[in-house]
Amino acid sequence: MTMEDTKNEADAAAIVSMALYTVMYPVFNQLEKVNLSAAQTLRAAIIKAEKENPGLTQDIVMKILEKKNLKINYNECLLRMAADDVKEFTIDRREPEFQELNERARALKHILSTIPDEIHDRGGFLQSIKDIASAIKELLDTVNTVFRKYQHHNRRALEQQKKEFVKNSKSFSVTLKTYFRDGNSASIKSAIAE
Amino acid sequence: MEEDVKKVKKPGIVSPFKRVFLKGEKGRDKKAQEKATERRALHTFSLSQPDHRIDPDILLNDYIEKEVKYLGQLTSVPGYLNPSSRTEVLQLIDNARKSHQLSGQLSSELDAVVSLSAYNIKLVWRDGEDIILRVPIHDIAAVSYIRDDSLHLVVIKTAQESGGSPCPSSCPDLNKSQTLSSLSEGGAVLVEVCCLLVLAVDNKAAAEELCLLLSQVFQIVYTESTIDFLDRAIFDGATTPTRHLSLYSGKGKKTDLLQQKRLLKLFLFSQTLTSVFILSSDDSSSKVDVKEAFEEEEASTFPFQVSMEAEGNSPSASTPASPQTKTASEGELSTTAAELLQDYMTTLRTKLSSQEIQQFATLLHEYRNGSSIHEFCINLRQLYGDSRKFLLLGLRPFIPEKDSQHFENFLETIGVKDGRGIITDSFGRYRRTASSASDSTTNGNGAAGGSAASDEGREGDEWDRMITDISNDIEALGCSMDQEGVAP
Numbered sequence: 082m083t084m085e086d087t088k089n090e091a092d093a094a095a096i097v098s099m100a101l102y103t104v105m106y107p108v109f110n111q112l113e114k115v116n117l118s119a120a121q122t123l124r125a126a127i128i129k130a131e132k133e134n135p136g137l138t139q140d141i142v143m144k145i146l147e148k149k150n151l152k153i154n155y156n157e158c159l160l161r162m163a164a165d166d167v168k169e170f171t172i173d174r175r176e177p178e179f180q181e182l183n184e185r186a187r188a189l190k191h192i193l194s195t196i197p198d199e200i201h202d203r204g205g206f207l208q209s210i211k212d213i214a215s216a217i218k219e220l221l222d223t224v225n226t227v228f229r230k231y232q233h234h235n236r237r238a239l240e241q242q243k244k245e246f247v248k249n250s251k252s253f254s255v256t257l258k259t260y261f262r263d264g265n266s267a268s269i270k271s272a273i274a275e
Numbered sequence: 276m277e278e279d280v281k282k283v284k285k286p287g288i289v290s291p292f293k294r295v296f297l298k299g300e301k302g303r304d305k306k307a308q309e310k311a312t313e314r315r316a317l318h319t320f321s322l323s324q325p326d327h328r329i330d331p332d333i334l335l336n337d338y339i340e341k342e343v344k345y346l347g348q349l350t351s352v353p354g355y356l357n358p359s360s361r362t363e364v365l366q367l368i369d370n371a372r373k374s375h376q377l378s379g380q381l382s383s384e385l386d387a388v389v390s391l392s393a394y395n396i397k398l399v400w401r402d403g404e405d406i407i408l409r410v411p412i413h414d415i416a417a418v419s420y421i422r423d424d425s426l427h428l429v430v431i432k433t434a435q436e437s438g439g440s441p442c443p444s445s446c447p448d449l450n451k452s453q454t455l456s457s458l459s460e461g462g463a464v465l466v467e468v469c470c471l472l473v474l475a476v477d478n479k480a481a482a483e484e485l486c487l488l489l490s491q492v493f494q495i496v497y498t499e500s501t502i503d504f505l506d507r508a509i510f511d512g513a514t515t516p517t518r519h520l521s522l523y524s525g526k527g528k529k530t531d532l533l534q535q536k537r538l539l540k541l542f543l544f545s546q547t548l549t550s551v552f553i554l555s556s557d558d559s560s561s562k563v564d565v566k567e568a569f570e571e572e573e574a575s576t577f578p579f580q581v582s583m584e585a586e587g588n589s590p591s592a593s594t595p596a597s598p599q600t601k602t603a604s605e606g607e608l609s610t611t612a613a614e615l616l617q618d619y620m621t622t623l624r625t626k627l628s629s630q631e632i633q634q635f636a637t638l639l640h641e642y643r644n645g646s647s648i649h650e651f652c653i654n655l656r657q658l659y660g661d662s663r664k665f666l667l668l669g670l671r672p673f674i675p676e677k678d679s680q681h682f683e684n685f686l687e688t689i690g691v692k693d694g695r696g697i698i699t700d701s702f703g704r705y706r707r708t709a710s711s712a713s714d715s716t717t718n719g720n721g722a723a724g725g726s727a728a729s730d731e732g733r734e735g736d737e738w739d740r741m742i743t744d745i746s747n748d749i750e751a752l753g754c755s756m757d758q759e760g761v762a763p
Contacts, residue, residue: 210501210502211501213505214505214508217505218508218512219512221511221513225512247513254505254506258502261498
């Protein structure tokens with residue numbers, strides 16, 4: 082398998098695993114209040130299963146929805162739920178720059194989560210896009226600040242992640258243009274999820 | 276019976292008054308009829324009901340005309356006028372009619388044509404086609420429809436002049452300024468002013484149609500500007516800083532590093548543009564050509580980047596850094612420069628024609644070869660025109676530090692920097708200082724030791740040699756460009 086293939090696989094895995102972080106993690110948190118041990122065992126098992134089989138959690142969730150005959154827009158729900166904080170993705174370092182990074186990421190996720198509600202009102206949607214643009218720039222500025230101020234042994238990996246973020250942001254922009262041309266909102270929600 | 280007889284008209288006998296009067300009226304009617312037949316057909320399209328939707332391509336690449344009556348334009352109207360307040364607007368119009376600033380009677384002499392596109396609305400007289408005025412879309416603040424008895428008014432609130440903004444009361448051109456100032460206890464009070472363009476249409480349907488068409492224009496323009504805003508945000512934020520803070524010492528080199536990096540970008544840019552022009556023959560092929568040109572550029576810039584990365588304060592400034600660092604740095608700067616170039620080129624490709632790209636390359640070439648920044652800016656502004664002046668913003672990373680202040684001032688005068696114009700630059704935090712510039716070559720306190728003076732001298736010579744080589748290459752490319760001409 083070439084580097085490119087590995088990279089593409091990693092990208093796909095990150096997207097399909099959103100169900101784990103966005104849907105299941107809050108469920109585990111609630112279950113822990115009921116039965117801590119069982120919840121932790123379940124959490125570990127599903128995390129391991131997801132790692133070995135990316136997309137498994139999404140499949141399980143979709144099947145549950147199907148069984149319960151719930152007609153919901155999966156991408157829309159994912160977007161709304163993605164605004165919540167995920168402890169595993171929060172940076173623990175106390176330096177101001179890292180805390181700011183947390184804040185910027187949180188702000189961006191929050192704005193993105195409002196897209197399903199705004200998308201049908203052109204004026205409101207355009208305003209949201211402007212807010213997203215500002216949030217993306219602020220996040221990237223903060224990332225650049227962190228790069229400038231702090232050495233990291235794994236800098237290349239971090240820069241690769243930044244490039245991925247920029248690439249996905251550009252893809253989002255392209256999808257927006259297509260949406261305004263064609264009016265298909267499903268592609269937008271999928272692009273935002275990425 | 277006598278009354279009946281009296282009432283019967285006797286043929287052949289017409290009162291002289293009637294003869295003259297009727298002849299005049301008939302003459303006028305005849306003239307009006309002749310005029311109506313002489314008038315050209317309007318450039319119009321059928322609109323889908325009920326919301327009068329029009330194909331956006333028509334507004335972007337074509338135009339649509341509607342017949343209106345032009346009552347006049349009110350100037351120096353306070354900017355705080357609420358365009359949705361019927362009372363406020365009608366009061367202004369009534370006062371204007373009393374003072375004869377606006378026409379009172381609707382006659383055929385007021386017939387005009389409003390031509391609408393995504394770029395501007397243009398008003399010309401129906402007869403003779405003389406232009407009355409032209410308003411760029413970004414100068415339109417609001418459109419109102421007011422029905423006043425049988426009168427159907429469409430009122431367009433616009434900037435007084437293109438890019439109006441308040442100015443201090445001490446401004447010497449106060450009479451011509453777009454600001455009314457009134458003295459208050461605390462001093463001058465600044466009031467923004469605007470214009471009201473007053474049109475009349477035949478009926479409510481025509482008024483609603485005009486309003487909805489303008490609404491669609493706004494949607495197109497502001498959607499496009501919002502997406503451009505998003506693209507610029509990503510573009511601006513995508514630059515990766517290339518140096519770690521602790522590797523720097525002293526502040527003297529900051530400006531030189533920035534200067535050299537910008538110059539490098541400028542060279543890469545001009546080289547790429549000339550390559551693109553030579554390779555491209557039409558729009559369909561040039562997209563691929565741009566990518567190829569960039570890939571070539573990436574390979575060729577490596578030798579320069581070694582020197583760029585090594586020009587810090589380390590004792591090995593004149594020698595290449597360790598292979599690992601060199602590779603990482605080359606990759607970073609190469610990626611940064613290539614990404615910036617690629618993004619801007621992609622933008623240019625979508626906004627300029629092939630011929631315009633050639634003109635742009637020529638201007639850039641001239642600028643690099645000694646033409647002043649002022650001339651460069653003026654020529655670019657002419658090339659881009661009003662609707663594309665925002666493209667100048669993307670040139671920021673490529674303007675050398677010595678010219679950056681002039682460039683920024685120029686952006687401000689043409690209403691691009693501070694939010695005026697179709698495209699707004701909302702990144703007020705962007706400053707052309709060494710500490711926050713996109714190159715992010717900041718200095719720290721970690722002195723790397725070694726004598727920098729002799730290293731600087733060798734670096735400078737090396738740099739000058741490379742600049743000369745690049746300039747020669749560009750000139751050579753330019754010559755071959757002239758010889759080949761524009762291939763079909």
